[in-house]
Amino acid sequence: MESVFINGLGLIGSSIARIIKATRPDVIVMGNDINPQNTAFMVEHHLLDQQTSFEAGSQKADCIILATPVDIIINSLEALKYLKLKPNALVTDVGSSKRMILNAADDFINSGGTFLGGHPMAGSHLTGSANGSVNMLADHTYFLVNGNATKNQVNQFKALLGSGEFNFQLVTPDQHDQIVSAISYLPHAIAFTLMNTISPELKALNVDPSVPAGGLLDTTRIAMSDSKMWTSIMNSSGDDLIQQIELFEKNLKALKTAIKRHDNDAMKRSITMAQRARQEMEDAK
Amino acid sequence: MESVFINGLGLIGSSIARIIKATRPDVIVMGNDINPQNTAFMVEHHLLDQQTSFEAGSQKADCIILATPVDIIINSLEALKYLKLKPNALVTDVGSSKRMILNAADDFINSGGTFLGGHPMAGSHLTGSANGSVNMLADHTYFLVNGNATKNQVNQFKALLGSGEFNFQLVTPDQHDQIVSAISYLPHAIAFTLMNTISPELKALNVDPSVPAGGLLDTTRIAMSDSKMWTSIMNSSGDDLIQQIELFEKNLKALKTAIKRHDNDAMKRSITMAQRARQEMEDAK
Incomplete structure (x- = not known):
């Protein structure tokens, strides 16, 4: 792979560009973003060799990385069917909702394209090219969900992101x-x-927003995440999320019942189970 | 105040001792803990001048700080009624569940004692003397709930913790x-x-505990908290907690309904509201 086109140079797309630049300084990195601030930042910081249109970048690249919100990834997969890509071009993405994206990729694959789904497991509540970094993604899990890439292509893609x-x-x-x-x-x-539960309570009790300590702040840090992105994720992955919410509701109800009944054994069992599972994640870091 | 007795030298009690030692090196700090490792650590690190019994420490001190779990604080307030304390001795505590503790303090006050409730707003999932620190508590909110301390006594107590x-x-x-x-x-x-919702899911899907990234780890950090302490808090503050849980359940149900109906406007409103409230806390740090 000698050239890459990244569509979407936000937090994830720009971080991927940084990783490719660190791994393979010889590879030509092309990119496109609807926000001119992002492309300007990338060019200025030598993270992008060429700013191109979606069409031009896609047609020139050995690897096309779709790093936009999920709905745009799906539109892009549709658009790619009608472009004359390089014969062995690999198309990949970084979106959540892999069932939906792989479904959308079916048509692209049937039209002769090659697709490998991807999803790096890290992020930030910040957005935009300037906030991306190698460190944000490095050492984390990167899920691959294959469409029809060959083993060789999968390995080439992994090698392209080697420094991550x-x-x-x-x-x-x-x-x-x-x-x-x-x-x-x-x-x-x-x-x-x-x-949304705590904030109106604190306002009603006239509590200054500086009062909450580290526990609450950590627990709610991801509530600062981008609302547009999360509306899109909740919309595209609603069924999975609802299933999880309903499991959560059931467990919360069980804890509530234990508290109501002053059932100390049940409370302690529940807390100890949570504590051990979380400690296991801490130890695995 | 020339002498202090701290009953309970765990995370909070030992941190308070550190703060008093930093503020008023002239004050004699006495202490007691059921765990001999805690008292040994405190004496060895010159954070405690004397290890005493509950009775001896209470009778010799100008200020008695009850820094045990809530149920022991309540027993201690009962026991203090029968001890001959110094005439102007101030008794305070660091427990949660202030309604319950102030109720228990009524009898002590009626028997001639002086009580000022307190609760520093910080903590850690770690426990024991060795894990306490000035920094853990410093710069945070310290709630005071007065029983019958005079303004002068309240100010003396604040001055004792000045370096915090x-x-x-x-x-x-x-x-x-x-x-x-x-x-x-x-x-x-x-x-x-x-x-308790996520962990069984990940086990069933054979996911390694190293896979979850920063978002989940931050959100669940406080799930590593001490199970004994939290069983005690949930038991003593059950009514307040249940009220909060029910507000939370209502809000979660509303979000679930928005997701089910693909009501993007409602989802975005809810996320934006959460995001702004959390950002306000971030800016107030």
Whole structure:
């Protein structure tokens, strides 16, 4: 792979560009973003060799990385069917909602294209090219959900991102969407809801926003995430998320019942189970 | 105040001792803990001048700080009625559940004692003397809920903790318990429930505990908190917590309905509201 085109140079797209530049300084990185501030930043910081249109970049690249919101990824896969790509061009993406994206990729694959789904497991509540970084993504899990890429193409793509030191995990679309709805969508829905519960209470009690300490701040940090992106994710992955919310509701109800009944054993069992599971994640960091 | 007795030298009690030692190196600090490792650590690190029994320490001190779990604080207030304290001795505590503690203090006050409730707003999932620190508490809010201390006694107590640079807030027991159930009890109940929802899912999907990224880890950090302490808090503050849980359940149901109906406007409104409220706390840090 000697040239890459990245469509969408926000937090993730720009971080991927940084990783490719660090891994393979010889590769020509082309890019496009609807926000001219992002492209200007990327060119100025030598993270982008060429700013191109979607069409021109896609037709010149050995690897096309779709790094926009999910609905635009789906539109792009449709548009790519009608472009004359390089014969062995690999198209990949970084979006959540892999079932939906792989469905949309079917038509593209049937029209002769090659697709490998991808999803790096990290992010930030910040947005835009300037806030991306190698460190934000590095050392994290990178899910791969294959459409029809050959083993060789998958390996070439992994090599392109070598400096990211990713923990690549090949999963099915169903596995991906279930895992991500548990470890990402549900915590976001819960953090938004926690803020929307606590904030009116504190306002009514006239409590200064500086009063809450580290515990609450950590628990709700991801509630600062981008509302446009999360509306899009909740809309495209609603069924998975609702399933997770309903499991959560059931568990919260059980804890509430234990508290109501002053059932100390049940409370302690529940807290200890949570504590051990969380400690296991801490130890695995 | 020339001498202080701290009953309970765990995370909070030992941090208070550190703050007093930094503020007033001339004050004699006495202490007691059921765990001999805690008292040994404190003496060895010159954070404690004398290890005493509960009775001896209480009778010799100008200020008695009850820094044990809530149920022991309540027993201690009962026991203090029968001890011959110094004439102007001030008794204070660091427990949550201020309504319950101030109720228990009534009898002590009626027997001639002086009580000022207190609650520093910080903590850690770690426990024990060795994990306490000035920094853990410093610069945070310290709620004061007065029983019958004079203005002068309140000021003397604040001066004793001067190096903590606390944001002291005088509130009623009701105000305290409502604020703390919103900013501390609810987030803990939610973090425990989140772990107990996600962990079995990840086990069933065979996902390694190293896969979850920063978002989930931050959201559930407080789920590593001490199970004994949190069982005790949930038991003693159950009514307040249940009220908060029910508000949370209502808000979560509203978000779920918006997702089910693909009501993007409602989702975006809810996320934006959460995001702004959380950003306000971030800016106030």
